[in-house]
Amino acid sequence: MIDIIGYGAFFLTTALIFSLVTLGLNLQWGLTGLFNVGLAGFVAIGAYTSALLTTPDDAARLGGFGLPILVGWLGAMVVGGIAAALTGMATLRLRSDYLAITTFGVAVVVQLVALNAQKLTGGPFGIGFIPRPFGSLAETPLLFNLSNLAVVCAVTLIAYLALEHLSRSPWGRVLKALREDERAAISLGKSARFYRVQAFAVGGAIMALAGALQAHFTGFIAPDNYLPILTFQVWVMLIVGGSGSNLGAVIGSILVWGIWAGSGTLTSALFAPEQQARAASLQIVAIGVMLCVILLIRPNGLFGDRPRRPRFGKRAKAAAIKSSFGS
Amino acid sequence: MSETVLDVHDLEAGYEPGVPIVRGASITVGKGEIVVVLGPNGAGKSSFIKAIAGLVPITAGTVFLDGKDITAAPAHTMVRLGLAFVPQTENIFPLMSVEDNLKVACGILERREIPARIDEMYAAFPDLVRQRRTAAGNLSGGQRQMLAVARALIVHPKVLVLDEPSAGLSPKFVSMVFEMLAGIRKSGVTILLVEQNAKAALAIGDRAYVLVEGKDRHEGVASELWNDPVVAELYLGQRPARAGKGGAA
Amino acid sequence: MSLQFVVDGLLTGSMIGLGAIGVTLTYSILRFSNFAHGDFMAWGTYATLAVVSAIGATFGRMAPIAPLSFGWPLLVALVVGMAFTALLALLLDKVLFSRLRSQGQAIIVVMASFGASMALRSLLEFTFTSRPTYFSRAIQIAMPVGFGIRITPDQIALLLLTAVLVLGVHLLMTRTQTGRAMQALSQNAALARIVGIDVASVVRVTWVIGGALACVAGVTIGILVQIRPFMGFDMLLPMFAAAILGGIGSIPGAVLGGLIIGLAEAAAVQLIGAEWRAAVSFIILMAVLFVRPIGLFGVRER
Numbered sequence: 001m002i003d004i005i006g007y008g009a010f011f012l013t014t015a016l017i018f019s020l021v022t023l024g025l026n027l028q029w030g031l032t033g034l035f036n037v038g039l040a041g042f043v044a045i046g047a048y049t050s051a052l053l054t055t056p057d058d059a060a061r062l063g064g065f066g067l068p069i070l071v072g073w074l075g076a077m078v079v080g081g082i083a084a085a086l087t088g089m090a091t092l093r094l095r096s097d098y099l100a101i102t103t104f105g106v107a108v109v110v111q112l113v114a115l116n117a118q119k120l121t122g123g124p125f126g127i128g129f130i131p132r133p134f135g136s137l138a139e140t141p142l143l144f145n146l147s148n149l150a151v152v153c154a155v156t157l158i159a160y161l162a163l164e165h166l167s168r169s170p171w172g173r174v175l176k177a178l179r180e181d182e183r184a185a186i187s188l189g190k191s192a193r194f195y196r197v198q199a200f201a202v203g204g205a206i207m208a209l210a211g212a213l214q215a216h217f218t219g220f221i222a223p224d225n226y227l228p229i230l231t232f233q234v235w236v237m238l239i240v241g242g243s244g245s246n247l248g249a250v251i252g253s254i255l256v257w258g259i260w261a262g263s264g265t266l267t268s269a270l271f272a273p274e275q276q277a278r279a280a281s282l283q284i285v286a287i288g289v290m291l292c293v294i295l296l297i298r299p300n301g302l303f304g305d306r307p308r309r310p311r312f313g314k315r316a317k318a319a320a321i322k323s324s325f326g327s
Numbered sequence: 328m329s330e331t332v333l334d335v336h337d338l339e340a341g342y343e344p345g346v347p348i349v350r351g352a353s354i355t356v357g358k359g360e361i362v363v364v365l366g367p368n369g370a371g372k373s374s375f376i377k378a379i380a381g382l383v384p385i386t387a388g389t390v391f392l393d394g395k396d397i398t399a400a401p402a403h404t405m406v407r408l409g410l411a412f413v414p415q416t417e418n419i420f421p422l423m424s425v426e427d428n429l430k431v432a433c434g435i436l437e438r439r440e441i442p443a444r445i446d447e448m449y450a451a452f453p454d455l456v457r458q459r460r461t462a463a464g465n466l467s468g469g470q471r472q473m474l475a476v477a478r479a480l481i482v483h484p485k486v487l488v489l490d491e492p493s494a495g496l497s498p499k500f501v502s503m504v505f506e507m508l509a510g511i512r513k514s515g516v517t518i519l520l521v522e523q524n525a526k527a528a529l530a531i532g533d534r535a536y537v538l539v540e541g542k543d544r545h546e547g548v549a550s551e552l553w554n555d556p557v558v559a560e561l562y563l564g565q566r567p568a569r570a571g572k573g574g575a576a
Numbered sequence: 577m578s579l580q581f582v583v584d585g586l587l588t589g590s591m592i593g594l595g596a597i598g599v600t601l602t603y604s605i606l607r608f609s610n611f612a613h614g615d616f617m618a619w620g621t622y623a624t625l626a627v628v629s630a631i632g633a634t635f636g637r638m639a640p641i642a643p644l645s646f647g648w649p650l651l652v653a654l655v656v657g658m659a660f661t662a663l664l665a666l667l668l669d670k671v672l673f674s675r676l677r678s679q680g681q682a683i684i685v686v687m688a689s690f691g692a693s694m695a696l697r698s699l700l701e702f703t704f705t706s707r708p709t710y711f712s713r714a715i716q717i718a719m720p721v722g723f724g725i726r727i728t729p730d731q732i733a734l735l736l737l738t739a740v741l742v743l744g745v746h747l748l749m750t751r752t753q754t755g756r757a758m759q760a761l762s763q764n765a766a767l768a769r770i771v772g773i774d775v776a777s778v779v780r781v782t783w784v785i786g787g788a789l790a791c792v793a794g795v796t797i798g799i800l801v802q803i804r805p806f807m808g809f810d811m812l813l814p815m816f817a818a819a820i821l822g823g824i825g826s827i828p829g830a831v832l833g834g835l836i837i838g839l840a841e842a843a844a845v846q847l848i849g850a851e852w853r854a855a856v857s858f859i860i861l862m863a864v865l866f867v868r869p870i871g872l873f874g875v876r877e878r
Contacts (some may be wrong), residue, residue: 105858281701288695406772
């Protein structure tokens with residue numbers, strides 16, 4: 001029984017950390033319409049920044065600076081936010097595809113740095129001994145897991161409430177308006193672009209925070225944690241939940257993480273150990289197909305608010321023309 | 328009236344279901360005629376003509392070309408059916424040479440017929456010959472309009488349909504375009520055009536329709552229509568000096 | 577530094593360029609960046625490998641065409657693989673992309689291509705495992721050609737093949753009715769329909785060209801390096817960077833962009849180290865986006 005509660009707490013902790021990433025993505029994509037296919041890179045930036053700031057001094061690499069965990073988290077957000085802002089500034093005056101390609105490149109480069117800049121990141125072996133918030137409780141796993149869950153719950157809730165507030169604020173309404181009309185958003189020039197850069201930066205900071213949280217709960221990070229599959233998982237979570245809805249982002253994350261973890265347990269029970277790697281790739285195929293099917297038949301997910309097509313006025317006409325030429 | 332080439336009956340069309348812009352308009356175009364469709368801004372003239380060309384979804388009514396029902400024909404089959412359309416703007420491929428603009432429209436012609444047909448177009452529009460290697464985007468407004476018309480004519484259409492061919496042109500080019508259309512009709516091509524510039528269009532037209540709120544409200548011989556009191560009230564009465572802001576094109 | 581990097585760079589660059597042609601065509605005609613394009617490469621390569629093995633099993637081993645490392649079976653298999661990849665691209669368009677395209681939101685199509693990319697790649701991993709494999713394990717002797725440059729017969733043959741294919745596509749685009757129709761569609765889709773171009777058939781041609789060339793690029797990598805499920809995905813960033821550097825929609829631009837990136841990568845490998853190779857395309861991409869986002873041969877979007 002205690003095992004189940006312990007596992008439940010562990011599961012929820014992971015799922016909520018994913019929720020946090022998804023919330024960041026929802027701000028970028030759901031609210032603002034900015035396409036980020038390199039979010040794993042921003043999560044990694046957060047994890048490595050916080051690890052670097054908080055780990056004890058290590059002769060083999062730069063730092064650790066042994067700073068308090070909260071400083072690490074704050075640092076993660078700042079660095080993640082700056083990285084996202086730079087990415088946004090480079091691409092937001094162009095068509096949305098350029099942002100997609102650039103974010104993809106960011107993830108590739110972050111992965112490269114994590115693997116090769118041994119002095120900074122520990123290389124392929126990663127960084128260990130990352131301080132845990134309740135490390136003293138580690139002897140009683142249940143208590144440890146529950147206290148972790150409490151912290152993650154609190155952080156996610158704060159992020160959720162803040163984002164809900166933001167999306168209802170005038171700031172959020174401007175973002176939504178810009179989302180609906182990319183051409184206008186580009187032609188409105190600097191002020192519109194600045195709004196979108198802000199949204200992209202805040203989203204990146206939230207993702208980085210999630211990366212930092214994760215790092216401090218596992219106590220160990222390595223480049224493998226931040227492969228494109230992470231980006232992909234979060235996207236599926238957002239699409240299932242419904243982009244544009246913060247509630248959808250959270251619920252979609254828990255749901256998809258449940259499916260993912262469940263199917264993972266299933267494959268490890270069903271397949272012989274030497275077949276596990278292959279079975280895992282089948283798991284990805286299934287989720288990939290699921291993403292495409294949802295996009296086809298229920299593009300709004302469970303709670304999404306993205307209108308499929310503007311209904312009235314000139315834009316409707318333009319959209320109708322565009323779609324009639326679509327294929 | 329001579330034999331009917333284009334017969335549009337009770338046409339209803341629009342971009343959104345339930346919101347028709349064209350609401351039951353009917354016109355006929357006889358062989359060898361120039362028919363002008365006039366109307367105040369926002370009357371649905373442009374949508375009307377685009378619906379005929381297959382570019383705006385038709386919700387009710389019929390379009391017959393030479394006795395054949397083309398109501399549901401997709402836009403890209405129109406040239407094969409004999410209807411060539413010249414849009415008001417963006418009616419050339421700006422990055423392709425003048426010659427490629429003509430060639431790309433020759434998809435329905437026999438391969439060996441193409442060079443001769445292009446030479447015929449150059450003979451009809453001598454201005455284009457000198458620019459044959461120029462990217463079409465670098466042409467002047469009038470030359471663009473010529474290229475667009477030549478591109479439409481190259482496939483021997485039964486009817487040439489033009490959406491405001493004089494829009495956005497300087498007065499010098501406007502008269503040039505209308506002279507060109509009159510010349511084209513002499514060569515035996517049937518023409519249907521929508522125009523904002525009523526006076527110039529009526530001067531070369533045979534018959535005209537006035538479209539108001541998506542319906543044909545008045546029909547008459549072009550030369551008489553200019554002085555018709557009904558038309559004056561419907562349309563010319565609210566005619567500002569230069570026909571305004573372009574409206575819902 | 578040794579001039580060997582020129583040969584290495586040209587080779588890598590021609591693979592990137594062949595792939596980038598497909599990327600740039602999809603972008604300019606279908607108006608989305610196809611993240612599954614790299615996986616077309618990998619699928620084409622594995623399909624070619626499967627056909628080579630099938631031929632070997634049926635007719636026995638055949639001697640390679642001296643002095644190359646491969647023989648007729650590979651050439652036959654390559655043609656089959658190209659057809660297969662083209663069909664794969666057409667199929668994916670039919671079941672996924674065309675439906676989303678008709679809903680009119682381009683970026684949703686990009687996301688779907690990202691999902692499809694994941695699924696395709698993992699399916700390869702499932703079927704063939706992630707272990708690298710090879711067309712031939714024979715080691716070729718590189719011939720010195722002066723200036724400290726060495727080149728193998730395979731490399732010469734594949735460079736020639738790339739040149740022929742690029743020239744062929746360029747002629748197709750500029751000299752044929754199909755090519756003009758593709759240009760027309762990329763410049764003004766509405767007008768293309770008005771002048772009688774059947775958009776659906778042009779779209780099919782685009783996928784066929786893109787898919788077939790992706791297969792050739794993949795097989796080239798397979799012959800010169802190795803075959804892995806991730807081989808195409810790893811090429812994605814260089815291909816996108818090449819297409820943008822050359823100017824979206826321009827075939828010569830895509831190829832030139834590919835060569836520039838290939839040469840830069842090869843130079844970086846010599847100067848800095850092989851582990852940073854992948855960062856080169858990113859740096860070039862960022863430079864292009866900041867300095868001249870329309871690329872070398874690009875034209876401002878209307």
